[in-house]
Amino acid sequence: MLRFGPSGIPRSSAKPGTEHGIRRVRELGLDHLEMAWVNGVRMADESADRIAAAAKACDVSLTAHGPYYINLCGEPDVIERSLTRLVETGRLGERCGAESFCFHAGFYGKLEREEADRRVLTGLTHVTSTMKQMGLGIDVRTELTGKASQAGSLEELLAWSGKVEGIHPCIDFSHQYARDQGAHNRYEDFAATLTAIQDKLGRAALERLHIHISGIQYGPKGERKHEPLKETAFNWKDLLRALKDMNVSGWVVSESPEMEDDALLLQRTYRRLK
Numbered sequence: 001m002l003r004f005g006p007s008g009i010p011r012s013s014a015k016p017g018t019e020h021g022i023r024r025v026r027e028l029g030l031d032h033l034e035m036a037w038v039n040g041v042r043m044a045d046e047s048a049d050r051i052a053a054a055a056k057a058c059d060v061s062l063t064a065h066g067p068y069y070i071n072l073c074g075e076p077d078v079i080e081r082s083l084t085r086l087v088e089t090g091r092l093g094e095r096c097g098a099e100s101f102c103f104h105a106g107f108y109g110k111l112e113r114e115e116a117d118r119r120v121l122t123g124l125t126h127v128t129s130t131m132k133q134m135g136l137g138i139d140v141r142t143e144l145t146g147k148a149s150q151a152g153s154l155e156e157l158l159a160w161s162g163k164v165e166g167i168h169p170c171i172d173f174s175h176q177y178a179r180d181q182g183a184h185n186r187y188e189d190f191a192a193t194l195t196a197i198q199d200k201l202g203r204a205a206l207e208r209l210h211i212h213i214s215g216i217q218y219g220p221k222g223e224r225k226h227e228p229l230k231e232t233a234f235n236w237k238d239l240l241r242a243l244k245d246m247n248v249s250g251w252v253v254s255e256s257p258e259m260e261d262d263a264l265l266l267q268r269t270y271r272r273l274k
Helices: 018-028 045-058 076-096 113-133 154-163 173-179 187-201 236-245 260-272
Strands: 002-006 032-036 061-065 100-103 139-143 167-172 209-213 215-219 222-227 250-254
Touching (some): 002 260, 018 032, 032 250, 061 076, 076 113, 100 167, 113 139, 113 154, 139 154, 154 167, 154 187, 173 187, 187 236
Parallel strands (some): 032 061, 061 100, 167 209
Antiparallel strands (some): 215 222
């Protein structure tokens, strides 16, 4: 079973705040919401408890997107702050009732790929071991990134997930399309990605997959900006067919500027597939 919803509070929500966003998601007929904490995690525990209660009452599943200010490939002080932010994202995410949170691992900068990989693996190991000591069970997911300058190719995600217990992939198919200059845009490409995940991480990975979809523009360096599904050349309809044919379960998050409208479009299109 796939659950569909927007990244962030729906634009049509009568009031601001995640609790109202959850209720609006349910009113629209959607069943998921991703808490977009990209500018930082600022929330009292009491607020998190109210969010968890609202999500449970509305039968809306939750995920979270960690802050953009994370770079596990950076200098020691940058890495230290990044690790603190990631652990706090996991702690508050679980308190809110989220089952998974994702983040961008970092930028290569001037590092050789081997050194960047070493730093990311060290950071991920620290995060998962710290969260285990805290008794946290929320999924920790590195996201497939949209630029070749960012750590987070499909191959890297699968390697990190295979090497560090507790790490899982968040597959942004739109980012993959942009990162590879439009090369991944056919049914066969999407099916091959899903097969690679299954071959490396087992069938269970496809039964609990965190997915991002949006329209997207790209240039020579990869991702430029997200755009509405109706305006994009990204072949999201064949992606949905591949997800259905391979019986993928989990959460599909619309990162489109159209937010809940495109989440509904994804949901309706998926449900009409035979």
